[in-house]
Amino acid sequence: MTPNINQPDPFVAALTTVLGDASVVRDASVASAHAGDWSEAARCTPGIVVFPRTPQQVAVTLEICGRFRRRVVVQGGLTGLAGGATPREGEVALSLSKLDTIEEIDTIGGTATVQAGVILEELQRHVEEEGWYFPLDLGARGSCQIGGNAAVNAGGNRVIRFGTMRDMVLGLEVALPDGRLLSMLNRVTKNTTGVDLKHLFIGSEGTLGVITRLVIKLSPQPANACTALCELPSFDAATRLVRDARARLPGLSAFEVMWDDFMVAAREIQTLRPAFDAPAPVYALMETLGTDEAGERQQLEAFLADAFDRGLVADAIVAQSMDDAQRLWAYRETVGELLSHLKPHAAFDVGVPMAAMERFVDSTRKALTQQFPHQRHLFFGHIGDGNLHVLSGPHDSAEDLHRVEDLVYRAVADVGGSISAEHGIGVVKRDFLHHSRSADEIALMQEIKNLLDPAGVLNAGRIL
Amino acid sequence: MTPNINQPDPFVAALTTVLGDASVVRDASVASAHAGDWSEAARCTPGIVVFPRTPQQVAVTLEICGRFRRRVVVQGGLTGLAGGATPREGEVALSLSKLDTIEEIDTIGGTATVQAGVILEELQRHVEEEGWYFPLDLGARGSCQIGGNAAVNAGGNRVIRFGTMRDMVLGLEVALPDGRLLSMLNRVTKNTTGVDLKHLFIGSEGTLGVITRLVIKLSPQPANACTALCELPSFDAATRLVRDARARLPGLSAFEVMWDDFMVAAREIQTLRPAFDAPAPVYALMETLGTDEAGERQQLEAFLADAFDRGLVADAIVAQSMDDAQRLWAYRETVGELLSHLKPHAAFDVGVPMAAMERFVDSTRKALTQQFPHQRHLFFGHIGDGNLHVLSGPHDSAEDLHRVEDLVYRAVADVGGSISAEHGIGVVKRDFLHHSRSADEIALMQEIKNLLDPAGVLNAGRIL
Numbered sequence: 001m002t003p004n005i006n007q008p009d010p011f012v013a014a015l016t017t018v019l020g021d022a023s024v025v026r027d028a029s030v031a032s033a034h035a036g037d038w039s040e041a042a043r044c045t046p047g048i049v050v051f052p053r054t055p056q057q058v059a060v061t062l063e064i065c066g067r068f069r070r071r072v073v074v075q076g077g078l079t080g081l082a083g084g085a086t087p088r089e090g091e092v093a094l095s096l097s098k099l100d101t102i103e104e105i106d107t108i109g110g111t112a113t114v115q116a117g118v119i120l121e122e123l124q125r126h127v128e129e130e131g132w133y134f135p136l137d138l139g140a141r142g143s144c145q146i147g148g149n150a151a152v153n154a155g156g157n158r159v160i161r162f163g164t165m166r167d168m169v170l171g172l173e174v175a176l177p178d179g180r181l182l183s184m185l186n187r188v189t190k191n192t193t194g195v196d197l198k199h200l201f202i203g204s205e206g207t208l209g210v211i212t213r214l215v216i217k218l219s220p221q222p223a224n225a226c227t228a229l230c231e232l233p234s235f236d237a238a239t240r241l242v243r244d245a246r247a248r249l250p251g252l253s254a255f256e257v258m259w260d261d262f263m264v265a266a267r268e269i270q271t272l273r274p275a276f277d278a279p280a281p282v283y284a285l286m287e288t289l290g291t292d293e294a295g296e297r298q299q300l301e302a303f304l305a306d307a308f309d310r311g312l313v314a315d316a317i318v319a320q321s322m323d324d325a326q327r328l329w330a331y332r333e334t335v336g337e338l339l340s341h342l343k344p345h346a347a348f349d350v351g352v353p354m355a356a357m358e359r360f361v362d363s364t365r366k367a368l369t370q371q372f373p374h375q376r377h378l379f380f381g382h383i384g385d386g387n388l389h390v391l392s393g394p395h396d397s398a399e400d401l402h403r404v405e406d407l408v409y410r411a412v413a414d415v416g417g418s419i420s421a422e423h424g425i426g427v428v429k430r431d432f433l434h435h436s437r438s439a440d441e442i443a444l445m446q447e448i449k450n451l452l453d454p455a456g457v458l459n460a461g462r463i464l
Numbered sequence: 465m466t467p468n469i470n471q472p473d474p475f476v477a478a479l480t481t482v483l484g485d486a487s488v489v490r491d492a493s494v495a496s497a498h499a500g501d502w503s504e505a506a507r508c509t510p511g512i513v514v515f516p517r518t519p520q521q522v523a524v525t526l527e528i529c530g531r532f533r534r535r536v537v538v539q540g541g542l543t544g545l546a547g548g549a550t551p552r553e554g555e556v557a558l559s560l561s562k563l564d565t566i567e568e569i570d571t572i573g574g575t576a577t578v579q580a581g582v583i584l585e586e587l588q589r590h591v592e593e594e595g596w597y598f599p600l601d602l603g604a605r606g607s608c609q610i611g612g613n614a615a616v617n618a619g620g621n622r623v624i625r626f627g628t629m630r631d632m633v634l635g636l637e638v639a640l641p642d643g644r645l646l647s648m649l650n651r652v653t654k655n656t657t658g659v660d661l662k663h664l665f666i667g668s669e670g671t672l673g674v675i676t677r678l679v680i681k682l683s684p685q686p687a688n689a690c691t692a693l694c695e696l697p698s699f700d701a702a703t704r705l706v707r708d709a710r711a712r713l714p715g716l717s718a719f720e721v722m723w724d725d726f727m728v729a730a731r732e733i734q735t736l737r738p739a740f741d742a743p744a745p746v747y748a749l750m751e752t753l754g755t756d757e758a759g760e761r762q763q764l765e766a767f768l769a770d771a772f773d774r775g776l777v778a779d780a781i782v783a784q785s786m787d788d789a790q791r792l793w794a795y796r797e798t799v800g801e802l803l804s805h806l807k808p809h810a811a812f813d814v815g816v817p818m819a820a821m822e823r824f825v826d827s828t829r830k831a832l833t834q835q836f837p838h839q840r841h842l843f844f845g846h847i848g849d850g851n852l853h854v855l856s857g858p859h860d861s862a863e864d865l866h867r868v869e870d871l872v873y874r875a876v877a878d879v880g881g882s883i884s885a886e887h888g889i890g891v892v893k894r895d896f897l898h899h900s901r902s903a904d905e906i907a908l909m910q911e912i913k914n915l916l917d918p919a920g921v922l923n924a925g926r927i928l
Binding site for chain 1: 570572573574575616617619623627628630631644646647648649650651652653654655656657658659660661663664666667668669671672683684685686703707708710711712714715754755756759763815816817818819846849850851880881882883884885886887888889893897900901902904905906908909911912915927928
């Protein structure tokens with residue numbers, strides 16, 4: 001039934017009364033314009049977008065949605081890769097973009113209290129101006145929001161040193177579906193006072209509540225980075241090298257591995273020159289962060305010389321300047337270009353135990369190449385964390401994409417891995433969740449969902 | 465009603481049928497012999513102690529207890545300081561001590577899969593034999609069990625570098641009150657596939673389920689430690705020193721602070737010689753872990769020399785040998801002796817934001833000294849983590865102890881701290897939980913408790 005144009009929709013009226021006219025936008029096609037392109041066909045414009053300006057307004061919005069049984073999708077920076085923030089039919093979109101205040105930076109304790117809609121790069125910059133460092137960093141830094149980073153437990157390049165977003169969150173404030181604003185704004189590193197409830201909301205992709213404010217743990221500012229690109233004789237050498245590097249380089253902040261097929265594709269696309277005279281099966285990009293530039297580089301060079309002597313490294317380039325370092329990172333950072341170039345593609349973000357990694361890569365590459373000999377299948381990732389990315393494409397049909405997904409996720413399940421290491425489940429990987437979670441785990445997740453959101457209005461159809 | 469001696473108690477019969485005669489011990493006074501001495505008067509011998517030999521047997525035990533509505537208390541190494549494992553009237557004790565197998569050490573991925581009853585020190589030793597390192601370390605290492613360490617989210621001296629137990633747990637298997645054995649035995653570092661359920665069980669002190677197996681993340685083995693004891697001109701210098709140390713010493717693994725009154729008491733009790741010629745208001749004990757002994761010490765010495773030039777350090781002793789290091793740690797490690805010596809005492813384990821730490825210490829010391837001028841009130845702690853220990857005693861009456869507790873916990877609440885940083889709530893701090901958790905948080909904890917343990921048989925009266 002179409003509502004009478006002269007009689008205001010009571011749901012919209014309730015929202016407007018609380019949020020004000022300017023914060024309730026109808027027929028707002030802009031709201032999903034930047035959504036990830038996981039499945040453009042499934043994209044749908046939300047009928048209503050609300051822009052709460054306070055945490056309390058977020059809570060009230062949820063209460064109103066629950067009362068009117070209207071489904072609501074939470075939107076941060078719209079940079080997710082699992083389709084979680086893309087509106088589905090009939091959903092109201094709740095944008096956090098007006099909750100963009102950095103409330104406090106505690107320069108003694110090294111914490112920041114921020115609203116959920118603050119852009120990651122903004123936070124990084126403000127924190128650095130205050131003499132501290134926020135180590136979370138990912139390609140989407142210029143658009144993604146800190147609340148979304150927590151909601152998907154974002155990872156990035158520096159997990160090996162600083163952990164994931166979960167490790168950087170001291171406290172949260174969360175709006176619950178029943179309209180309560182749950183304050184868990186802890187500021188101390190160690191707090192063992194009952195169930196640590198914030199972990200329910202970190203990584204659960206906004207399905208249990210909407211993160212409105214965060215207390216973030218900061219790190220001391222490193223004065224310089226030292227970067228090296230290495231040719232390795234084998235993947236086995238990579239596993240031994242990362243172990244040694246973790247033991248002997250306390251400043252180790254990144255250990256990225258790229259297989260040769262990735263390097264070839266990266267060079268083609270970016271017209272980068274080969275870094276080395278002869279190719280190698282595997283490449284490792286290493287970074288250390290420290291304060292003493294000369295000492296840091298000396299330590300890395302000594303480490304690599306020793307690794308060379310032991311046959312773990314075939315050749316290596318150590319950056320002598322920032323420009324050098326950027327040139328070395330350029331290979332790894334072609335990923336965005338590759339994603340565009342290989343469309344329509346299947347892109348994976350899986351966690352694999354190190355002991356099974358080589359076997360997984362070899363057998364998966366073989367199976368993909370056999371079934372899809374004309375496509376590219378590229379392997380790379382944050383190997384220090386057991387996090388592998390696989391990019392396969394272009395695939396012309398949805399059926400082929402599904403075959404690729406099925407093949408890869410089954411292989412992940414066989415080695416006891418995770419089907420999502422850092423991008424989340426969203427709607428895209430929902431059908432594959434059982435490969436990484438037991439039936440009992442999924443049942444318990446559902447029980448907790450029912451406890452917190454009995455009407456099922458919040459981010460429905462994501463994860464579960 | 466006393467059960468007829470000729471007619472076996474059906475509850476005991478059910479347990480015996482599943483666990484076997486030898487695993488069900490009646491009138492076992494031994495079970496609580498090693499329990500923490502938080503309140504000897506409240507101690508009570510459990511009527512029945514069961515010793516399951518498999519995770520499945522733990523789950524079945526819980527199912528039987530639920531079916532017969534018999535309350536059950538979980539017992540690990542009985543080293544807790546919050547009374548959580550001490551049996552209360554009518555409780556069956558469930559001991560994990562027969563689940564003591566180290567099932568696998570994955571030397572490629574750096575993980576260990578262990579049963580919950582494995583003693584911490586055993587695990588440390590086995591892991592080191594395999595060339596890896598398990599950094600969790602605390603005074604009770606010779607008795608405490610790894611499952612208990614996870615259940616209370618244990619901390620210890622090296623949190624500043626390696627985090628708490630939560631940061632070392634990759635996966636868990638948990639027996640639930642309804643008899644399900646929930647497998648969450650994840651082995652990968654990054655896994656963002658829905659709600660990370662293991663965090664419900666880490667730090668919730670066995671109130672939601674019984675941890676039966678764990679996958680633990682290991683660290684590369686450090687080759688050597690470098691230790692220094694420093695005299696500081698003020699606590700403000702300590703906060704600046706710890707920040708600089710975190711920035712400039714990537715190997716920093718401990719930063720313990722002791723106020724002068726603690727040092728005086730420690731010296732008296734252990735007849736230790738003063739480390740320095742003249743006393744200072746505050747002392748810091750620092751440790752770095754690395755691989756290159758000479759380089760490590762050089763780096764620490766250079767750091768301290770610079771801190772001296774900037775007035776942050778008044779004097780410092782850098783250990784030149786293992787014996788030296790032990791002598792420096794000896795001050796900090798008199799805590800066990802002090803606890804005995806100052807009985808009956810109030811012992812606190814609180815988390816305080818760094819920015820409020822000095823004010824908290826000064827005002828709390830002043831208030832305690834005013835009200836209890838004849839007692840000792842000692843301050844020390846893992847300041848790098850904002851974790852402060854306060855020891856006050858001897859106090860002759862329960863009323864005085866309660867006054868001390870009330871005074872300290874109110875002061876903690878005033879600065880937004882946590883009333884337990886690493887020891888948990890148990891039964892001892894239950895009445896004070898509201899100082900660190902909001903009413904909404906406590907309500908949600910209770911809802912989750914009701915969801916998982918509707919009959920309330922598991923560790924009843926702990927935390928909530």
